[in-house]
Amino acid sequence: MSGIYIHIPFCKQACHYCDFHFSTTRKHQSRMVKAICQELKLRKEDINSGINTIYFGGGTPSLLSKTEINQILQTIKAYFEVNSQAEITLEANPDDLSDEYLKEIASTEINRLSIGVQSFFEDDLKLMNRAHDATEAINSIKLAKTYFDNISIDLIYGIPNMSIQKWEANLAQVFEFDIPHVSCYALTVEPNTALERFIAKEVIAPVNDDLARDHYDVLQIQMRNRGYKNYEFSNFGKPNFYSQNNLAYWTGKPYLGIGPSAHSFNGYQRSWSIKHNIKYLKAIEAKQLPLEIEHLTTTDRFNEFIMTRLRTSLGVDLNEVEAKFGLTYRAYLTDQLQPLLKDQLVSVNSNEVIHVTENNKFLTDGISAELFKLNLE
Ligand code: SF4
Helix, strand or coil: CEEEEEEECECCCCCCCCCCCCECCCCCHHHHHHHHHHHHHHCCCCCCCCEEEEEEEECCHHHCCHHHHHHHHHHHHHHCCEEEEEEEEEEECHHHCCHHHHHHHHCCCCCEEEEEEECCCHHHHHHCCCCCCHHHHHHHHHHHHHHCCCEEEEEEECCCCCCHHHHHHHHHHHHHHCCCEEEEEECCCCCCCHHHHHHHCCCCCCCCHHHHHHHHHHHHHHHHHCCCEEEECCEEECCCCCCHHHHHHHCCCCEEEECCCCEEECCCEEEEECCCHHHHHHHHHCCCCCEEEEECCHHHHHHHHHHHHHHECCCEEHHHHHHHHCHHHHHHHHHHHHHHHHCCCEEECCCCEEEECHHHHHHHHHHHHHHCCCCCC
16 A cells, blocks of 8 residues: 655745745746656656555645646556545645635545645734635635535644634634544744744744643544544544545555655655755656655664654554564663653553553654664664
8 A cells, every 4th residue: 555645836825834845936837747747657666556545735736727637647547556445635725725626626536625724713824824814714615515525624723822712713613514634733933934033033922832732632622522533643533534645654654755845755765856846847857856865774764663653543562563673672662661651651551552641642752752762773
């Protein structure tokens, strides 16, 4: 089981917090689509198992026309074996989701929409410099529901000065629309973003970790009460609506990342493409792959296994650690666990599977770091 990720590197405007790769100049969009198809052809041997998930991410994939989406999907099907039940997701921004556009994409093989709502409040959307407003956020969901069952929305918590009541009101909208899947991310201040500059100039209040934790704790309780499973740290789904793409990523399945800045993983090495649209286009047009490659050591793979599995509801199975990495790694992990068990930050169940304890889920990444092994290879 493998996945294909397609990075569409264009956006209408730059959100203040974003450090993804994108350009607000769209004049090379059709050239980019051709190059993405060319890269798929050049890398047709890179994945040799069936494709179960295709994910259009970005950037803003909802800037693609129906013809461009079909062009990419037809190329994927020409060079890869795609499972007939494959999950095919398009990330979309609310301002792109007109009735006409939704009708067009519903006629393609896209069968899942991930809508970048982020907040239902005007002031939050302005603070983040999103291209849509609160009315568009609401209308896009109403319209999307008439064309798609499998819908996810993204929300951001920990926004400076966002009260608990306001965060609860955002979640209440999710419940009112009965959205089957939600991804929630803490607002983070990435280097060299507008958000970092505005905070430094005191135009925007600093992002506060305690506030983010309070929001995350509310999120956990409310989602649980409404029947959503927190199958991965940031992801909540109703039964049968867990994202296959997310699950594959968090359980270490291979994926092929196509487009500028896209990352790929084949189980033992990671590669990533150049973060520059023109350089990417020129390289691909010359039939060269502008990739950097990192070979993972056993310790790298062990650390990634811990980090990704601890974030999921699967947890870290000590027997699987032993089978994958050997007794030395199992013994190391067991030693590292002891202080965390004493502080009740993690638990180990009767099947020898490690989970972060319910009240400490917000600390998951920090807890993983305590379990990492130093890379001495
Ligand atoms: S729309 Fe998405 S990718 Fe584009 S700038 Fe905003 S957050 Fe970044």
